[in-house]
Amino acid sequence: MQRLPRLALWLLCAAYVLPGVFGREPWKNADVTAVGYMFSLLRGDASWLDPTIAGIGSDGSLLPYWIGAANMHLMGGLVGPVLAARLPFVLMLVGTLALVWYATLHLARTEAAQPLPFAFGGEADPVDYARAIADGSVLALISTLGLLQLGHETTPELVQLLGTALFIYGLAAGPYRCWQSRLGVVVALPMMAASGAATTAVMLALAGSWVCLRSSSEGLRRLLPWTLASGLLAALTAWALGGWIWRIPAQFDALSVLRLLAWFTWPVWPLAAWTLWQWRRHILRRHLAIPLTTGGAGVIASLAMGGSDRALMLALPALAVLAAFALPTLRRSMGAAIDWFSVFFFSACAISIWVIYAAMHTRVPAKIAANVYKLAPGFEAVFQLPALVLAVLGTLIWLALVRWRTGRNQHAIWKSLVLPAGGVALNWLLLMTLWLPLLDYARSYRPLVQRVAQQVPAGACVNTDGLARGQLAALSVHADLKLAPQPGDPACDWLLVAWHESRHRRFVPPVRAGWRWVAKAERPTDRKESILIYRRR
Structure with missing residues (x-):
């Protein structure tokens, strides 16, 4: 059984992970918003237990902002604050790829996943076969279109993704690595809950507990209390950090959700479907049951949120594992x-x-x-x-x-x-x-913020009205401005107002009592997204 050369695999992973790490601005909206919360903690503008930007909270995603702000403090003077915040999340993406490889390796070593022995010998070595399948899982994860941009951002979803991969690894390694599997399971779900994915963490705990309960492996059955304990810790962590948030939309567009599922998980979903068909008689075996149940938790979370691509990203590690098991049977x-x-x-x-x-x-x-x-x-x-x-x-x-x-x-x-x-x-x-x-x-919002900075002096206190969270974060990251935590702060001499351009009428700045209109700052690539600048009379 031919393995993918280690150097070739490492170079491919480097070519996937490293581009965009250096010299790239935080992009709108989630990327710059997360960096903005980290800046607020670094500067002492908000409490570490309640990160805010201009008074807007972080929805319970505290752990990622703590990690980014801490690395800003340690390395910001050497590499710059934005790159310092990004580096831990780059390592999380690398860790996700590594955990998917090791999880697939352990699953492919199971007796049910091994190829049938030939009558006169000559079949593949079990270890070489498992390593080849593991190589395929990493290639499958890299090839998914949905991970391409979201996996290179500095957002809480990277911590959630790492937690999902760690949980899959913990279940897969249960029969082979006792303390490593227990540690992985116990750490993974509270880490996800502290990053804004409490519901998904609880669903993973239920899915993992079901797999452990029905497994014929003694090592995996012994993992059941640890899985339940991890789910309980995740629920308590979300309660302590205010992470239980209702994100179910009022409307559901089935066609848009199907399109998202089709392109976001391409090309692993056809291979995963082929795996389930070819291995349908072994569907309850752990090399299929573990990725199927854990991936199903991510898909259900995405559907419940009206087709959230960031929730669907948590299903990609499991789908990549399933896709890898299609390769031996692929025509x-x-x-x-x-x-x-x-x-x-x-x-x-x-x-x-x-x-x-x-x-x-x-x-x-x-x-x-x-x-x-x-x-x-x-x-x-x-x-x-x-x-x-x-x-x-x-x-x-x-x-x-x-x-x-x-x-x-x-x-x-x-x-x-x-x-x-x-x-x-x-x-x-x-x-x-x-x-x-x-x-x-x-x-990025830098061109827009630069136009604002041409009118508002550095260090000025500004009130805001109607600005999106990404715009507020960009003002915090790209400009030396003090954003008022409460609207209408009388100590602030400047006011920034969100303005949505209309093509059907001539621009006339709205009159604000006590304020004098100064200028309109436009985002060059989207003139509908503008900011009106006022100064106190």
């Missing part, structure tokens, strides 16, 4: 279809990125360049040689990977997921090198 025609689709789709995306990059710098093709600068007025492309070198290197590696995959090589069960994972990593690398200045200009 050659299905593998070829995955390969050719990946080659054409990801190559087309990469070519589009390169063409638009060339248009930004050379104005050729002229029509594409005109569309770019029309959508991002005021943007000026700046040539960066290191980014270009990395993009060229990544593209050459992709071409070599395609040539290797389409050649006549020894069959390995993980080969069908190499091109999807490599294509996702390539396009993310190109976006975070060639397009990073444009994406920062379009998706």
Whole structure:
């Protein structure tokens, strides 16, 4: 059984994790909001038990903000506060990939998951087989479209994702690693509850308890009291931190939810479905029951929240494990279809990125360049040689990977997921090198805050009216302004008002008693999102 070379797997994970870590602004809305809460703790503007931005609370997600603020305090002077806040969450993504690998390794070692022995021998070595399946699970997780952006943000969902992967690992390692599995189970669910996913944590506790109760493995049955204790600790943690929040919407759009499930979990959901069909007679075995029940908890949470992509992200580790067990039974025609689709789709995306990059710098093709600068007025492309070198290197590696995959090589069960994972990593690398200045200009609040800072002096106290939480966080992160914790603070001489532009009427600044209108600050890529600036008379 051929394993994926360790160096190749590590380089692929690095190409997926590292782009976007350095030199990237926090994007709207959740990314910059989380960094804003960390800034409020770092500056002492709010209590560590109740992080706020201009008086708006954090909905019980305390642990991620503590981690980010603590690392800001430790490393902010060396690498900058934004990067210091981001680094722990980068390690969480790395930890998630590692935990998925080890969880799949332990599940693939079970007797029910092993391939049938041949009559005259020659079957795969059990350890090599389990490692090959584990390699496939990491490739499956990297290839999911839903994890691409959300997995690279500095948000509480990264702590929740790590907790989910840790819980799956704890259940999978129960028969093999006694104290490691117990520690993983006990820590995972309270960690999720302290990060804003209390309901999902309790559902995982129920799912894990059911698996432990029905398991034929003595080691897994002994994990039952630890699983129940972890669920109880998660419930108490959420109660102590105010994490029990009702997030069920009044309306439910079934079509939108189905579209989300289809693209967000691509390409693991077809493989996971194939696994359940091919292994349907072993559905209660732990190598299927553990990922099926834990992944189902994430899907149910997403459906209950009206199709929340951030809740659905918690199902991705389990779906990746299920998808990996489809690889030994995957037909050659299905593998070829995955390969050719990946080659054409990801190559087309990469070519589009390169063409638009060339248009930004050379104005050729002229029509594409005109569309770019029309959508991002005021943007000026700046040539960066290191980014270009990395993009060229990544593209050459992709071409070599395609040539290797389409050649006549020894069959390995993980080969069908190499091109999807490599294509996702390539396009993310190109976006975070060639397009990073444009994406920062379009998706961050810095250009808007800079226009506000041109009118409001540094260190000024400002009142706000109607600003979204992301805008308030951006003012805290990108500008040296003191946001009033209560509206109408008489000590503040400046007022910032949210303004939604209308194309059907001429702009007339609203009159505010006691205030003089100064200017309107527009977000360049979305003029409907503007801020009116007033000064006290």
